[in-house]
Amino acid sequence: MANYLVTGVAGFIGSHVAERLIERGDSVRGVDCFTNYYAKSLKEKNLSALLESPGFVFDELDLSSADLSAVLEEVDAVCHLAAQAGVRASWGRNFGTYLDCNIAATQRLLEACKGRSLARFVYASSSSVYGDTEDLPMRERGATCPVSPYGVTKLAAEHLAVLYHRNYGLPTVSLRFFTVYGPRQRPDMAFRRFISETLAGRPIEVYGDGKQTRDFTFIDDIVDGVVRALADGPPGEVFNLGGGSRVTLNEALDTLERVMGRKIERHHKAPQKGDVRDTLADNSKARAELGFAPLVGLEEGLAREFEWLRSL
Ligand code: UGA
Numbered sequence: 001m002a003n004y005l006v007t008g009v010a011g012f013i014g015s016h017v018a019e020r021l022i023e024r025g026d027s028v029r030g031v032d033c034f035t036n037y038y039a040k041s042l043k044e045k046n047l048s049a050l051l052e053s054p055g056f057v058f059d060e061l062d063l064s065s066a067d068l069s070a071v072l073e074e075v076d077a078v079c080h081l082a083a084q085a086g087v088r089a090s091w092g093r094n095f096g097t098y099l100d101c102n103i104a105a106t107q108r109l110l111e112a113c114k115g116r117s118l119a120r121f122v123y124a125s126s127s128s129v130y131g132d133t134e135d136l137p138m139r140e141r142g143a144t145c146p147v148s149p150y151g152v153t154k155l156a157a158e159h160l161a162v163l164y165h166r167n168y169g170l171p172t173v174s175l176r177f178f179t180v181y182g183p184r185q186r187p188d189m190a191f192r193r194f195i196s197e198t199l200a201g202r203p204i205e206v207y208g209d210g211k212q213t214r215d216f217t218f219i220d221d222i223v224d225g226v227v228r229a230l231a232d233g234p235p236g237e238v239f240n241l242g243g244g245s246r247v248t249l250n251e252a253l254d255t256l257e258r259v260m261g262r263k264i265e266r267h268h269k270a271p272q273k274g275d276v277r278d279t280l281a282d283n284s285k286a287r288a289e290l291g292f293a294p295l296v297g298l299e300e301g302l303a304r305e306f307e308w309l310r311s312l
Contacts, residue, residue, distance in 0.1 A: 002119070003027045004230070005075045007063060007109070008082030009050070010034065010043035012184045013124065013177070016223050017079055018050055027055040031071060033062040035084055035101060038187050046184050063105035068112035077120040077230050080109060083154070086188055087128055088272045090150035102153035103160070110164040110172075120171050121161070122229045127178040127215070127242065127279045129155040136246075137282035140176075140238050148274030158238065165236035173233035175225060178242030178281045182219030182301055183308035190249070191216075191302065194256060195309045198264050208271035210250035213278040215242040218296035218304075228290040242281025243294045252298060259302045 004021050008014040009030025018028045030050065034040045050056045059071065063082060072078075084090075084101035106123070113121055128151035130138045146152045161172040185192040197204045225241040233239070247255075257264050286292035296304075 001025055001027065002076040003029065003074055005072060005078045006030045007078070007080045008032055009058065010047050011081060011085070012046070012186050013180060013219065013222060013226075014081040015046035015050065015184060016219050017081065017226050018056065020223050020227055022050065022053045022055050025055070029057050029059065029071065029075065031059045031061050031063070032082065033060065035097065037085060037089070042187065063109055064100050068109060072112055072116060075118070077118055077122070078109070078113060079122045079226060079230055080106065081124045083124065084150075085186060087148045087150045087274045089188070090148055090153070090274060095149050098150055098153045102150075103156050106157040107160055110160055110170065113170055114164060114168045118171060120173060120230050120233060120235070121164075122226060122233065123158065123161040123172055123174045125158045125174045125176045125238065126151065126154040127176050127240070127281065128276065129158060129176060130276070130279070132276050132278075136278060137244075137280040138240060139282045140240060140285055147276055150274065162236060162238070171235035173229045173235060174238040175229055175241045176238065176281075177222055178215040178217045178240065178279055180217050180219055180222050182305050184219070185305060191252075191256070191305055192309065194253065194264060195260065195306055198260060198262065199309065203265035203267045205269045206249060206253070206266050207269055207275060209268065210253065210266070211248050212275065213246045213248050213280070214252070215244065215246050215280045216252065216298055216301070217241065217243040217294060218301035221294035221296055225286060225290060225292045228292060234289055237289070239286040239290060239292070240281040240283050241286055241292060242279070242283050244281055244283045245298070246278070246280040247298060252302075255299050256302050256306075259299060259306050
């Protein structure tokens with residue numbers, strides 16, 4: 001039985017990862033500072049099952065100011081998922097929060113982990129580090145040229161993780177998540193908005209022509225990849241965690257209409273600054289070295305997200 005620190009534990013991905021670790025009999029210390037990116041009540045809901053679990057302890061704390069040595073006591077491995085999320089919101093005055101939460105807090109956590117005998121430090125990176133490229137699928141060794149301030153911060157922190165491995169031997173593994181969806185998806189993300197608006201009888205906003213493509217990846221597959229990286233991900237390495245199949249947003253909406261059994265009223269708006277045009281993961285490295293094997297296709301995944309939202 002191991003003891004994990006999960007940062008950002010009240011978030012979409014953090015709460016699922018912590019639940020998986022607890023279910024298999026490990027202990028989790030979860031931390032979160034409840035940034036105001038979306039409602040605290042939604043994050044508290046994400047935490048509700050965990051708070052009933054004997055193997056789980058929760059601390060509300062900010063990684064940029066808290067005493068991290070206390071948090072790391074008796075921790076065997078760290079799963080660092082805390083971040084200021086959202087590609088399109090990272091411009092302008094908001095950028096300070098992205099700097100603090102995504103870069104400074106990560107550096108502070110890496111510093112605090114330095115010299116400890118941790119089995120792994122897994123860092124949640126993002127497909128947004130690639131930016132716009134015609135060289136698809138995106139490969140870990142390919143160019144990184146983010147097109148959003150958010151992507152710049154995720155890439156900077158990924159570099160920091162690699163540096164702490166090279167210089168201090170910290171066993172960091174970075175995982176580039178590709179547009180994750182499923183139950184508990186963040187309220188600003190496409191599918192959650194599309195389902196909620198349609199259930200409320202309102203039209204949805206499609207940014208641009210809807211022909212942009214995404215490698216949408218179901219939450220359970222991401223959790224599986226994270227758990228594998230925590231167990232024996234090769235230190236100092238970076239991996240794409242993506243479903244490996246790509247659809248246009250318009251195609252995804254057609255699938256969602258079938259799943260929901262109703263028409264989705266689509267209003268097209270201007271494309272948003274910071275959005276990449278296309279993503280597609282080459283996940284062969286994660287398959288070969290982590291045993292990552294995404295199982296959930298888009299139709300099934302959307303049905304599960306729809307069922308969850310309908311039950312709320
Ligand atoms: C998502 C996450 O929000 C990021 O945190 C993450 O880092 C990133 O995936 C990633 O893979 O790296 P995004 O791909 O923009 O970012 O995810 P969605 O919010 O689900 O958007 C998917 C597509 O739908 C985008 O083209 C977006 O412009 C579009 N969209 C979104 C709309 O057309 N309308 C909306 O109301 C919301």
